[in-house]
Amino acid sequence: MDDRRSTHGSEERVAIVGAGVAGAGAACALDGTATVTVFEKASRVGGRTATRRNHGCRYDYGANYCKDEAGVGDLLTDLNGEGPIDIDAPVWTFDGSGTVSEGRDTDERKWTYRAGIDQLPKRLFERSDGTVETDTRIGHIERADGWRLENAAGDGLGTFDSVVLTPPAPQTANLLASAAWESDLREELVESIESVPFRTTVSAVLHYPFALDRPYYALVNTDGEHDVGWLSREGCKPGHVPDDESLLIAQMAPDWSAERYGESTEEIAGAAAEMVADLLDDERLADPDWVDSKGWRLAQPDGGVDTERLDRAGEENLFFAGDWVAGEGRIHLALRSGLDAGERVAERA
Ligand SMILES: Cc1cc2nc3c(=O)[nH]c(=O)nc-3n(C[C@H](O)[C@H](O)[C@H](O)COP(=O)(O)OP(=O)(O)OC[C@H]3O[C@@H](n4cnc5c(N)ncnc54)[C@H](O)[C@@H]3O)c2cc1C
Numbered sequence: 001m002d003d004r005r006s007t008h009g010s011e012e013r014v015a016i017v018g019a020g021v022a023g024a025g026a027a028c029a030l031d032g033t034a035t036v037t038v039f040e041k042a043s044r045v046g047g048r049t050a051t052r053r054n055h056g057c058r059y060d061y062g063a064n065y066c067k068d069e070a071g072v073g074d075l076l077t078d079l080n081g082e083g084p085i086d087i088d089a090p091v092w093t094f095d096g097s098g099t100v101s102e103g104r105d106t107d108e109r110k111w112t113y114r115a116g117i118d119q120l121p122k123r124l125f126e127r128s129d130g131t132v133e134t135d136t137r138i139g140h141i142e143r144a145d146g147w148r149l150e151n152a153a154g155d156g157l158g159t160f161d162s163v164v165l166t167p168p169a170p171q172t173a174n175l176l177a178s179a180a181w182e183s184d185l186r187e188e189l190v191e192s193i194e195s196v197p198f199r200t201t202v203s204a205v206l207h208y209p210f211a212l213d214r215p216y217y218a219l220v221n222t223d224g225e226h227d228v229g230w231l232s233r234e235g236c237k238p239g240h241v242p243d244d245e246s247l248l249i250a251q252m253a254p255d256w257s258a259e260r261y262g263e264s265t266e267e268i269a270g271a272a273a274e275m276v277a278d279l280l281d282d283e284r285l286a287d288p289d290w291v292d293s294k295g296w297r298l299a300q301p302d303g304g305v306d307t308e309r310l311d312r313a314g315e316e317n318l319f320f321a322g323d324w325v326a327g328e329g330r331i332h333l334a335l336r337s338g339l340d341a342g343e344r345v346a347e348r349a
Contacts, residue, residue: 011034011035012033012034012035012161012162012345012349013034013035013037013146013158013159013160013161013162014030014034014035014036014037014160014161014162014163014164014345014349015036015037015038015039015147015149015157015158015160015162015163015164016036016037016038016039016130016163016164016166017038017039017138017149017163017164017165017166017167017175018038018039018040018047018165018166018167018322019038019039019040019042019045019046019047019121019125019132019134020045020046020047020048020049020121020166020322020334021046021047021049021120021121021124021331021334021335021338022166022321022322022323022325022334022335022337022338022341023038023040023047023164023166023321023338024045024120024121024124024125024128024335024338025124025321025334025335025336025337025338025339025341025342026164026166026319026321026338026339026341026342026345027124027125027128027129027130027338027342028075028124028127028128028338028339028342029338029339029340029341029342029343029345029346030128030130030342030345030346030349031127031128031129031130032129033346033349034161034162034345034346034349036128036129036130036131037130037131037133037157037158037160038125038130038131038132038133039133039136039137039138039149039151039157040132040133040134040135040136041135041136041137041138041152042134042135043134043135044118044134045118045121045122045125045132045134046062046118046120046121046122047062047121048062048063048296048299049062049063049066049117049118049120049121049331050062050063050117050118050294051115051116051117051118051119052205052292053116054290054292055207055290056242057207057234057240057241057242057245057247058115058116058234058239058240058241059116059205059234059240059241059247059249059292060112060116060117060118060234060237060249061203061205061249061292061294062117062203062294062296063117063331064110064112064117064218064230064232064249065087065110065111065112065117065331066084066110066111066112066117066120066331066332066335067108067109067110067111067330067331067332068108068109068111068332069108069332070332070333070335070336071336072332072335072336072339075124075335075339076111076120079120079123079124079126079127080123080126080127081113081115081119081123082113082114082115084111084112084113084120085111085112085113085114085237085238085239086109086110086111087110087111087112087217087236087237088217088236089215089216089217089233089236090102090215090216090217091110091216091217091218091219091220092215092216092218092219092220093219093220093221093222094219094220094221094222094226094279095221095222095223095225095226096221096223096224096225096226097225098226098278098279100219100279102215102216110217112237114237114238114239114240115239116240117331120331124335133157136151136157137151137152138150138151138152138157138175139151139152139153139154140154140175140178140179140180141163141175141176141179141180141181142179142180142181143179143180143181143182143183143316144159144180145159146159146160146161146162146317147159147160147161147162147163147317147318148160149163161317161349162317162318162319162345162348162349163317163318163319164319164320164321164338164341164342164345165318165319165320165321166320166321166322166338167322168198168298168301168322168324169193169194169196169198169298169301169305169322169324170194170196170198170298171298172193172320172322172324173189173190173193173194176189176190176193177190177194183316185309185312185313185316188309189309189310189313192305192306192309192310193305193320193324195305196301196303196304196305196324197301197302197303198298198299198300198301198302198324199254199257199258199299199300199301199302200254200257200258200261200295200296200297200298200299201229201251201252201254201257201295201296201299201300202251202252202256202257202260202261202268202293202294202295202296203249203250203251203252203293203294203295203296204249204250204251204252204268204269204271204272204273204291204292204293205247205248205249205269205291205292205293205294206247206248206249206250206269206272206273206276206285206288206291207245207246207247207248207288207289207290207291208245208246208247208248208284208285208288208289209244209245209289210244210245210246210284211235211243211244211245211246212233212235212246212248212280212282212285214233214280216233217232217233217236218230218231218232218233218236219231219232219279221253224253226253226279227252227253227256227275228250228251228252228253228272228275228276228279229251229252229253229254230249230250230251231248231249231250231251231276231279231280232248232249233246233247233248234247234248234249235247248276248285250272250275250276252268252272257295257299261295261297262295265291265292265293266291268293268295269288269291269292269293270291273285273286273287273288273291274286299329300323300328300329301323301324301327301328301329303327304324304326304327304328305324305325305327307325310325314344314348317345317348319341319344319345320341321334321337321338321340321341321342322334322337322338323337325337325341
């Protein structure tokens with residue numbers, strides 16, 4: 001494909017790489033000030049905010065819910081369609097020995113949508129004026145008269161006044177490492193961004209043809225001593241699972257996940273089901289009637305980044321957003337980071 005120029009005359013042209021919630025936030029913040037194109041390597045928007053539909057159930061197989069914090073609440077309640085719903089039941093804890101305790105829970109809201117958590121990025125993109133190009137992996141960026149982007153096949157996708165990079169830190173560092181941009185700052189940015197640690201999480205989805213009554217929505221392991229890190233009941237989200245069925249999401253601990261990443265769904269779900277049956281002391285749970293799984297190699301950042309260096313890149317019309325910029329793997333923080341980046345681009349436009 002040949003390079004494209006904006007059809008909007010002299011209006012600022014902005015490219016956003018990545019259509020997760022950070023990319024969605026950046027696109028929304030730029031409404032009315034720039035012509036925005038969002039490039040997404042996957043065939044759908046949302047990134048790690050993801051929902052599947054199977055056998056009459058809906059389940060969030062990446063992020064589970066979004067908190068109403070960091071000033072994103074008004075934006076989320078203002079989106080088209082049925083508003084966010086709160087998961088009422090609490091989160092309890094368990095330790096390495098499998099002892100379950102009431103606790104940890106706070107009064108925080110746990111938001112999702114009847115149709116799934118992926119409604120959040122979908123509706124943000126619907127609201128924004130930006131154009132989303134899915135199935136388009138950015139393979140190369142070049143500092144030219146602006147920023148020139150190429151897809152993975154080396155085809156030019158256009159030259160933009162500003163770029164916002166939102167892929168997880170290791171992928172953003174790779175793009176910068178190979179960028180055609182002669183600058184000491186590029187090397188400093190690569191060094192800072194590639195140092196952000198990311199953990200791997202394998203999620204097992206376990207379905208049962210019977211109801212499972214428990215006083216909590218989820219259990220979280222608090223001492224890091226169990227191979228299950230998080231276990232939740234998707235049926236606590238209205239509209240996700242029929243009343244006489246159960247669907248459990250088991251997110252496995254980082255070490256276990258890194259070791260078993262890439263194994264088949266049957267292997268992952270089989271091992272997870274055994275552990276879940278043990279943890280909930282219910283042997284029926286060792287034998288789900290259907291299963292699913294997803295490996296998230298870059299699941300969540302375990303640390304932050306030198307934001308002073310990132311801020312300096314703004315002088316070159318290069319911006320960053322995402323949970324790793326915020327320093328924690330949370331939807332509301334990724335969204336906040338995207339909104340902030342979009343506002344900074346708009347100020348320079
Ligand atoms: C298993 C799991 C459970 C979680 N649970 C929760 C939870 O309960 N609550 C919570 O708040 N958060 C949770 N999180 C974290 C939350 O999902 C993330 O913090 C948030 O979704 C990050 O959004 P983002 O836009 O920064 O990144 P992403 O969602 O990763 O978006 C980046 C996008 O960039 C795209 N991309 C990458 N490289 C390229 C390229 N070269 N060209 C084009 N596109 C590219 C990717 O395909 C992706 O769509 C969880 C995450 C995981 C994996």
